[in-house]
Amino acid sequence: MEDQHIVTAFDRDLAELNRMIAQLGGMAEQQLATATCLLDARDPAPIDALIAKDKELDALEFLLNERAIEMIAIRSPMATDLRRIIAAVKIASVLERIGDYAKNIAKRSRVIIASETNRSDSISLTRMASLVQQMLNQVLDAYATSDAESAMDVWDRDQEVDQLHTSMYRDLLQMISAQSEVAEVSSHLLFIAKNIERIGDHTTSIAEQVYFLVHGSLPSDDRPKADDSSGTNLGSQKKR
Amino acid sequence: MSDNQQNKVKIEARDVQVFYGEAQALHGIDLDLNANEVTALIGPSGCGKSTFLRCINRMNDVIDGCRVAGTITIDGQDVYSPEIDVVELRARVGMVFQKPNPFPKSIYDNVAYGPRIHGLAQSREQLDHIVENSLKRAGLWAEVRDRLSASGISLSGGQQQRLCIARAIAVNPDVVLMDEPCSALDPIATAVIEELMEELRKDYTIVIVTHSMQQAARISQRTAYFHLGNVVEYGATQQIFTNPKNQQTEAYISGKIG
Numbered sequence: 001m002e003d004q005h006i007v008t009a010f011d012r013d014l015a016e017l018n019r020m021i022a023q024l025g026g027m028a029e030q031q032l033a034t035a036t037c038l039l040d041a042r043d044p045a046p047i048d049a050l051i052a053k054d055k056e057l058d059a060l061e062f063l064l065n066e067r068a069i070e071m072i073a074i075r076s077p078m079a080t081d082l083r084r085i086i087a088a089v090k091i092a093s094v095l096e097r098i099g100d101y102a103k104n105i106a107k108r109s110r111v112i113i114a115s116e117t118n119r120s121d122s123i124s125l126t127r128m129a130s131l132v133q134q135m136l137n138q139v140l141d142a143y144a145t146s147d148a149e150s151a152m153d154v155w156d157r158d159q160e161v162d163q164l165h166t167s168m169y170r171d172l173l174q175m176i177s178a179q180s181e182v183a184e185v186s187s188h189l190l191f192i193a194k195n196i197e198r199i200g201d202h203t204t205s206i207a208e209q210v211y212f213l214v215h216g217s218l219p220s221d222d223r224p225k226a227d228d229s230s231g232t233n234l235g236s237q238k239k240r
Numbered sequence: 241m242s243d244n245q246q247n248k249v250k251i252e253a254r255d256v257q258v259f260y261g262e263a264q265a266l267h268g269i270d271l272d273l274n275a276n277e278v279t280a281l282i283g284p285s286g287c288g289k290s291t292f293l294r295c296i297n298r299m300n301d302v303i304d305g306c307r308v309a310g311t312i313t314i315d316g317q318d319v320y321s322p323e324i325d326v327v328e329l330r331a332r333v334g335m336v337f338q339k340p341n342p343f344p345k346s347i348y349d350n351v352a353y354g355p356r357i358h359g360l361a362q363s364r365e366q367l368d369h370i371v372e373n374s375l376k377r378a379g380l381w382a383e384v385r386d387r388l389s390a391s392g393i394s395l396s397g398g399q400q401q402r403l404c405i406a407r408a409i410a411v412n413p414d415v416v417l418m419d420e421p422c423s424a425l426d427p428i429a430t431a432v433i434e435e436l437m438e439e440l441r442k443d444y445t446i447v448i449v450t451h452s453m454q455q456a457a458r459i460s461q462r463t464a465y466f467h468l469g470n471v472v473e474y475g476a477t478q479q480i481f482t483n484p485k486n487q488q489t490e491a492y493i494s495g496k497i498g
Contacts (some may be wrong), residue, residue: 003496010495076454078481078493216483 013071014081017088018144020064021095025140027057028095031102032136032199036129038109039192050106057099064092083216087209091143094202094209098136101195101202108188117185124171125189128164128196131157135203142210151210152219154203161200162227168193169229197227250275250445251296251415256310258291258300265291267469268310273462278437278446280456280477283466284492289449292466293417296447297333298326314415331358334408338420340400342392342407347384350392350403351375354411370410378406379436398429405436409444416440418448422455434459453493457481465489 005011034050068089071077077085135154142151169190176186211219251273258266266288273279281289291300298319300306312319319329331354342350351371354360361367371388375381380402384395392403401421408416418437422430437446437459450456456463457477464474465486473486484490491497 003491003494006495006497078453078457079484079490081494082482 007075010071010075010077010081013067013075014084017064017067017071017085020060020067021088021091022140022144024057024060024064024092024095025136025143027053027060028098028102029133029136029140031057031099032129032133035102035105035109036126036133038106038113039125039129041109042113044110044113047106047110051103054099054103057096061092061096065089079216080213083213087143087213091206091209094206098199098202101199105192105195108192112185112188115185117182124164124168125193125196128161128168128193131161131164132196132200132203135161135200136206139203139206139210143206143213146210146214148211148214151207155207155211155219158200158204159226161197165193165197165200166226166228166232169232173232194229197229247274247276249273250314251447252311252313252316253292253295254311256292256295256308256312258288258295258309259305259307260303261305265469266295269471271464271471271474273445273447275445276441276443277461278441278448278459280460280463281447281449281466282451282453282456282463282492283472285451287466288469289464289466290419293419293447293449296415296417297330297335298324299330299335301326331411332413333415333417334411334413335417335419336401336404336408336421338423340397340404340424342395342400342403344391344393346389347375347392347395347403348388351406351410354407358411360411374406374410375403377409377440378402379432379439380406396429398425398432401425401429401433402436405433405440409440413444415445415447418446420449420451423451430455453481465492467492 031050031053034046038044038046038050068085071085072082075081135157139151139154142148142154172186172190172193176183208218211217249272251271253269253271253273256266256269257264269288269292271292281293283289294300295308295312296314296319298308300308308320314333318324319333343353345353348371351374352361352367355367355370361370372381372385375384380399383399384390384403392400395403401424405416405421422433425433434455437448440446448456448460460477462475463477463480465472465480465484465488467488473480473484473489475485480489481493484493
């Protein structure tokens with residue numbers, strides 16, 4: 001913390017809040033990493049542990065919210081202090097969501113692993129997932145160091161994730177229409193890809209919170225988006 | 241809380257400097273205070289906020305060795321011009337102090353005092369009307385209507401402060417200055433005064449000095465942060481308390497070691 005409060009207990013509270021965000025962030029990163037490994041795996045063993053671990057994330061987010069409410073009630077925070085607390089609450093909620101997406105990836109992976117299908121597309125999924133992992137890592141560092149510029153870099157990078165998602169979406173749709181026997185697995189892959197794309201979106205909302213924390217306003221420009229999958233249909237592609 | 245309508249400037253201070261003997265308390269204050277708004281002056285003890293407040297109705301005149309330079313105008317009229325009748329000025333610019341200071345007279349006479357000396361009432365009925373109306377506007381009428389002849393100092397602290405507000409508004413002021421009006425009151429009495437200020441600003445321009453950040457944030461439309469005899473930052477209250485531009489302001493309102 002740049003300046004110290006005259007009431008030192010307030011500094012301790014804020015430090016504790018930061019520590020909780022760091023811990024939550026670490027857990028969300030770990031869940032995402034474990035889920036990503038499952039994309040190439042043949043072994044469903046880590047899935048149960050991942051699902052169980054999600055409860056810890058939920059519990060920690062709840063605890064953080066309680067602490068934040070206490071701080072607002074007791075310390076009457078103003079300006080940066082208030083923004084820090086509000087940002088922490090919002091970021092915690094996003095990290096909890098990221099945990100939910102990782103859990104969903106794990107559940108779908110269980111079905112895919114059980115089907116023993118040969119998947120050629122897992123490479124682009126893995127690429128997308130590792131890009132999103134890097135973004136999450138960078139945005140958590142940006143939060144810890146109040147680095148709005150680095151946060152905005154993450155904000156920009158989400159375009160790459162969107163582009164990868166759109167192209168994967170097309171590929172998977174084509175695969176389903178060509179080979180109906182892979183429809184089930186491919187559908188799960190579609191949702192996994194969407195989950196990863198959503199995690200990318202969530203890292204950008206953390207980036208916005210970091211920007212808000214530092215500058216007291218939200219970034220003015222609209223976030224560049226490149227996810228066209230919601231407008232994709234195979235019919236229009238065939239016509240081209 | 242935020243008022244978007246553009247209120248007109250009521251009080252204009254330009255390069256206001258105040259000296260107590262050799263010591264300079266204010267170093268050239270420029271402030272525009274809007275009509276029908278509550279402006280809060282905040283800052284650490286000795287920053288000059290009360291000194292500035294007292295310049296507006298020339299309460300500093302009574303302090304030995306105090307010299308004021310620069311100009312303060314109300315509705316374009318210089319309050320330090322030689323034509324100004326200071327007694328008239330203080331009726332136009334009422335003041336409420338930190339410690340409630342009713343006269344040791346009846347509740348009725350406390351409120352009737354100003355209208356009497358300024359000749360505002362032609363008859364007893366008119367005076368009764370002014371007293372009743374002022375006490376109503378100060379939110380005290382219901383509590384004292386049956387004991388108007390009781391002594392003003394028999395009231396509770398919060399009631400005494402509202403009596404002082406009634407006394408100030410009985411002479412039809414334009415501006416009401418308040419110097420920490422709630423610092424001697426409990427939270428309930430404070431809330432009553434704060435509610436009253438919101439009501440009063442429809443007719444008056446209110447300037448309040450307060451040490452309570454929460455109070456400044458709750459009741460004012462604009463806030464000026466004073467430090468070492470200067471205005472460090474002045475702006476919309478909601479901006480000052482959520483996203484101050486100045487590091488010193490931020491440190492002060494957040495309770496940091498600046």
